Structures are given as C-alpha cells and as structure tokens.
Amino acid sequence: LAKTTQPISMDSYEGQEVNITCSHNNIATNDYITWYQQFPSQGPRFIIQGYKTKVTNEVASLFIPADRKSSTLSLPRVSLSDTAVYYCLVGPTGTGGFKTIFGAGTRLFVKA
C-alpha cells in the first residue's frame, strides 16, 4: 500500500480557500486517491476520489498532477463547520476489500 504524507495541521479563516497537499511517491498504477473528512465525535466520511487530473464535486476539488505522486484537496470558501480532520488514502480498485489504513490526517481549524 502506498504511504502518504500530509501536514499535521493547518489554520485558516472563514471565506478562504484551503489547499491540503498529500504526497504519495510510491503510488501504483491501479491506485486511486481518496479523501475523507472526520468531524469530532463522528466516523470519517468520504468526500472525494480521483485517479488523475481534476475531480470536482459539491464539497471539494481534487487536483492530481500527471505523475500522480501527490494530490491536493481544495476546499473553496471554508466555513467554521469545515473544521475537521482530513485524511488522504491511496489504494487499489478491487472487487473485495483490502487493508484500508488511515494515517494521522491533517487537522484543519477554521477561525472566524
């Protein structure tokens, strides 16, 4: 499984765009990049997934360069409610489950 590295914590202010970068130098050809969000007292929840280039949904955008050795989660105009831990995971497709390991994640704190 590809190892990921992301900042331990980030601070931002309401209304700003937040970019969280994750490094995954040994990503494999069949690996996808997935980001999860965890609020206090809740389990992590899926927010976005991509394989290459750019993916956008109603919550965030995910930018993946051509070499796929890193990815950037972009949260537009954050609010106080975006304060959470954000996890970057890299893993393969498959018809069954596989060992899904969460790292320490990035603690985002949004200030008023």
Place this chain on the structure above:
Amino acid sequence: DAGVIQSPRHEVTEMGQEVTLRCKPISGHNSLFWYRQTMMRGLELLIYFNNNVPIDDSGMPEDRFSAKMPNASFSTLKIQPSEPRDSAVYFCASSRPGFSGNTIYFGEGSWLTVV
C-alpha cells in the same frame, strides 16, 4: 438507505467485564472493517472481513480481542476481559464489491469507557 449501524453507542463497564460491540453493515456490502480510535494512537484498523471471512487481523491488539462475522449482515467485536486502556471509540465500516479505491462507509461508533 440505512447506513452502518453500531450498538451500543455508549458503554461504561468495569475492568474485567466482557464487552461486545455489534455492527450491521450496509446491505450489499461485502467487506467489513473494525477500527479503534484514541487521541494517542489515532484511527487503527483492527481487523477486516471479505465475504464474512477474516482477511487480516494483525491489528487486533491482543488475545483479549476477538471478532466474528457469522453472516453478511452482522459482526461482533468482543473484548474479554476488558481493561481501562481499551477505552476508545470503536468504529465499524463497510464497503461494496466493485468499488473504486478506498470508498468505505463508517458507522457512528461505539464509545467505550472501561473503569
């Protein structure tokens, strides 16, 4: 659709007692995961099942912990005997066949306090 359902949501028990945590995965999902989360150790994968079969239990901390999945709609995580250091939030998660990458769905967790 119902999400992953865990019970109990909260449990306080005395050291030495047996604790059983229960999980009902999302219907149609064939993989099930048990995680434990603490401030010190973060989110740890304890064990995961595919098609009701345990695939990797290397994260189970010691023999006091055991997990079963007797059918596709039910799993248990048991701690016997419990110790104060087992106090944590225990999450169950599931994923469906043919999914892309790491898309798994978590329950709301079981908050365990061992005194």
